[in-house]
Amino acid sequence: MIRVVIADDEAPAREKLERWVAEQPDVTVVGSAEDGLSAAQHIDQLHPDLAFLDIQMPTLSGIQVAAQLEPSSAPLIVFVTAFDEHAVKAFEINAVDYLLKPYDLDRFTHTMQRVRQRLHASQSGAMAVAVGRTQSAGCERLLVPEGERLQLIDAASVEWLQADDNYVHVHTAARTYLLRRTLQDLLSQLGDQRFVRVHKSTAVNLGFVGSLTPLFKGDYEIHLRNGRILRLSRRYRDALFTRMGQ
Amino acid sequence: MSEGTSALVSTGWMWIAVRVHGSHERHLHKPLSWFGSYLRWLPVVCISWITAVYAIRHGIWSAAGRTYEHPSWGFVVVYESLKLTYGAGLWLGVLFGIASYGQWQLQWQRLLRTQEALAEAQLARLQGQLRPHFLFNALNTVSALMHTDVARADRLVAALGDLLRISLRSNEHEMTPLAEELRTLGLYAGIMLERFRDRVTLDWQTDQALLATPVPALLLQPLLENVFKHGVEPTVAHVRITVSVRREAGSVELVIGNSGFMLAPEQADGVGLRNCRERLSIIYGNTASLLVHNEGDGVAARVLIPLPDTIQ
Numbered sequence: 350m351i352r353v354v355i356a357d358d359e360a361p362a363r364e365k366l367e368r369w370v371a372e373q374p375d376v377t378v379v380g381s382a383e384d385g386l387s388a389a390q391h392i393d394q395l396h397p398d399l400a401f402l403d404i405q406m407p408t409l410s411g412i413q414v415a416a417q418l419e420p421s422s423a424p425l426i427v428f429v430t431a432f433d434e435h436a437v438k439a440f441e442i443n444a445v446d447y448l449l450k451p452y453d454l455d456r457f458t459h460t461m462q463r464v465r466q467r468l469h470a471s472q473s474g475a476m477a478v479a480v481g482r483t484q485s486a487g488c489e490r491l492l493v494p495e496g497e498r499l500q501l502i503d504a505a506s507v508e509w510l511q512a513d514d515n516y517v518h519v520h521t522a523a524r525t526y527l528l529r530r531t532l533q534d535l536l537s538q539l540g541d542q543r544f545v546r547v548h549k550s551t552a553v554n555l556g557f558v559g560s561l562t563p564l565f566k567g568d569y570e571i572h573l574r575n576g577r578i579l580r581l582s583r584r585y586r587d588a589l590f591t592r593m594g595q
Numbered sequence: 596m597s598e599g600t601s602a603l604v605s606t607g608w609m610w611i612a613v614r615v616h617g618s619h620e621r622h623l624h625k626p627l628s629w630f631g632s633y634l635r636w637l638p639v640v641c642i643s644w645i646t647a648v649y650a651i652r653h654g655i656w657s658a659a660g661r662t663y664e665h666p667s668w669g670f671v672v673v674y675e676s677l678k679l680t681y682g683a684g685l686w687l688g689v690l691f692g693i694a695s696y697g698q699w700q701l702q703w704q705r706l707l708r709t710q711e712a713l714a715e716a717q718l719a720r721l722q723g724q725l726r727p728h729f730l731f732n733a734l735n736t737v738s739a740l741m742h743t744d745v746a747r748a749d750r751l752v753a754a755l756g757d758l759l760r761i762s763l764r765s766n767e768h769e770m771t772p773l774a775e776e777l778r779t780l781g782l783y784a785g786i787m788l789e790r791f792r793d794r795v796t797l798d799w800q801t802d803q804a805l806l807a808t809p810v811p812a813l814l815l816q817p818l819l820e821n822v823f824k825h826g827v828e829p830t831v832a833h834v835r836i837t838v839s840v841r842r843e844a845g846s847v848e849l850v851i852g853n854s855g856f857m858l859a860p861e862q863a864d865g866v867g868l869r870n871c872r873e874r875l876s877i878i879y880g881n882t883a884s885l886l887v888h889n890e891g892d893g894v895a896a897r898v899l900i901p902l903p904d905t906i907q
Contacts, residue, residue: 358831359732360792365739384831405728407829431731450735 351468354380354395356388356411357403357429362450366401366429369457376461385409389417389492390499397424399464400474401448404430409492409501412436415474415481416538417492419530423474425467427460436484445477482538491539493519493526502526504539508557508575512550522575545592547571547581555592600651604644609686616694623698626691633687640683641676648675712873726820730755733786740789751789758782765812770878773840773847774806780815780838787823795827800839808847810900811874817867818851818896826856826894835893845902846883852895858887868896875900 353370355378357363363381370378376399380391386408392400402411409417415426428447430436440447446460490501502521511518512532519526519535528535536544536552546552553571561581562570569581581589612633622629649663649671656663665671733755740748761779765771771779777799784797819838827834835854840847864872868887875883875898882901887894 358794358828359736359790361736361739361790362732365735365742368742405828407831431735432727450731451738452735453738 351376351399351464352379352395352397353377354382354388354391354397354400354424356382356385356391356401356406356414358383358406359403362403362429369454370401373461375465383407385411385414386492386499386501389414392418392424393494393499396422398468399425399427401427401429404428404433404436409490410485412481412484413490415477416485418474418478418481419534420475420478421473423478425464425472426474426477427464428477440480445480482540491519493528495526504543505554505556507539507544508554508573509577509579510535510544510552545585545589547579547585547589549582549584551579553579558593597652600648600655604647604651605682608640608644608683612686612690616690620694620698623691623695629691630687634683637680637683641672641679644679645672645675713877729786729820732790736786736790747789751786754782754785758786762813769812770809771812772806773808773810776810776812776815777801777806777838777840779813780819783816783819784836784838787819787827791823791827793833794831795823795834795836797836797838800837800841802841805840805842805847808900808902810847810849811878814871814874814898815849815851817871818898821865821867821896822851822853822894826853830856842902843899846899847902849898849900850895852890852893854891854893856893857889858894871898 351373353376355363355366355370357366360383363383367378367381370376379395379397382388382391384407388400388402388406388411389409391397392414402414404411411428411430415423415428418424426445428436428440428445429450430447431450437447437449446463448456448460489504491504491507492499493502494500502519506521506523508520508522510532511520513527515529515531517528517530517532517535519528532546532550532552536546543554543556544552545555553573557573557575559572559574562572564570567583567586569586571579571581573579619629619632622632649665652663652665666674733751737748737751737755740751758779761782781799788795788797815838819836822834822836826836832855834856837850837852839850839852842848864887868885872885875885879901884899885896887896889895
């Protein structure tokens with residue numbers, strides 16, 4: 350069975366999709382969301398194979414939801430939109446699946462056909478995630494787990510990131526969040542405007558860097574404004590200096 | 596010598612005429628009252644001119660030990676007055692020409708600016724009314740409803756058709772009875788309420804006695820659009836919208852208010868609001884107003900339109 354999450358803030362639009370999805374013999378709707386945040390939550394908890402994401406939704410747009418997912422584990426994503434010229438252009442270039450409202454049963458069936466082929470070829474939603482990230486420039490907000498729920502925090506409030514196997518500790522002044530993501534993937538989502546890698550397992554928010562102290566062999570100590578000291582390894586030194594020099 | 600004194604005093608008067616021309620500009624479109632507003636000073640000019648010129652001449656002549664000879668005072672007054680009237684007429688003609696040209700240029704520039712603003716406003720209004728996003732979403736709602744409630748889907752298609760017809764038909768200057776404006780607003784609201792079912796309630800409070808009042812066509816729709824765009828679409832919380840029409844002194848007060856979201860401080864007006872203000876000022880000058888402000892736990896857009904005399 351193909352497990353599907355549907356997200357659209359307009360009830361009639363949601364019901365139409367639910368109806369048509371339910372009519373497919375090999376598909377079952379596991380979750381239905383009225384806004385972006387609960388869509389992300391459903392995807393996080395239910396691990397569906399497929400998600401229909403409306404683009405214009407409260408809290409997070411469908412594109413922003415996609416941008417927050419981890420590419421390798423993301424479900425296949427079909428964006429649904431009434432009119433969004435720029436987004437549609439991006440979808441066409443990257444061959445991401447999308448449905449334009451209003452759509453008929455033929456168009457929907459065709460989309461489901463493609464979804465089946467892609468699932469058969471074990472494709473993930475990586476393409477949609479990539480499109481989401483380029484479309485929602487730099488990701489100003491980050492989705493983090495807070496107990497059983499997900500919540501949005503301001504990317505600018507993150508002081509530094511610490512890799513821990515397949516997890517990342519996201520440090521803010523208030524507290525630390527644990528994300529099941531790789532550091533590299535998280536950095537690619539956050540963009541390189543604000544964060545820069547300083548070690549195999551750490552990255553800092555440039556806004557929180559206080560001073561640097563040289564150590565032996567070209568390594569440095571980074572003193573963050575909050576008093577914490579991180580190690581800057583030679584490998585990442587030049588990149589950081591270039592960024593700080595700018 | 597005698598010509599010198601006349602020239603000196605005349606120049607003084609001509610200079611005064613130029614200095615005061617600013618205060619006469621409002622009469623420029625009525626040449627008679629413009630000339631009149633100057634010429635009523637002619638007796639004063641004549642008497643003071645004759646007194647001044649002849650006093651100077653007598654003074655100079657007697658200083659030189661001679662007597663200034665001139666015809667009888669009666670002849671002098673009539674003769675000089677005629678000459679002065681003629682001279683003043685010529686000078687005022689020149690002044691009138693210069694002032695008119697200045698005024699014409701000013702108005703021409705103003706006209707060009709107005710035309711530009713109008714064209715922009717028209718474009719914005721068209722884009723606002725036929726916003727593709729609204730249309731496609733409405734069509735999708737219809738396509739969803741068809742499977743569950745054919746009668747409701749049918750009503751929605753009819754409402755959409757009516758709304759499109761009205762949008763295409765009405766122009767910038769068209770006035771419509773308030774009853775008709777509210778009906779159009781109702782069509783729009785009906786479609787939006789179907790789309791955002793369970794998330795919005797809409798209340799109408801209408802003073803029935805005002806329904807015949809002429810108001811600018813499609814003035815209110817952008818205000819309701821704003822409520823949906825800024826208040827309903829970005830949140831999952833329930834929003835209560837109130838449309839109220841009542842008499843406020845010599846005006847009709849139209850208020851579109853909502854609960855649940857507030858204006859950010861110093862939030863700039865969007866195209867919709869600017870356009871409404873523009874239309875109100877074109878039609879009513881400064882006797883109509885549009886204010887958008889936080890009120891209670893929400894925002895109220897308040898339009899005041901003067902009642903025509905017949906209804907007052």
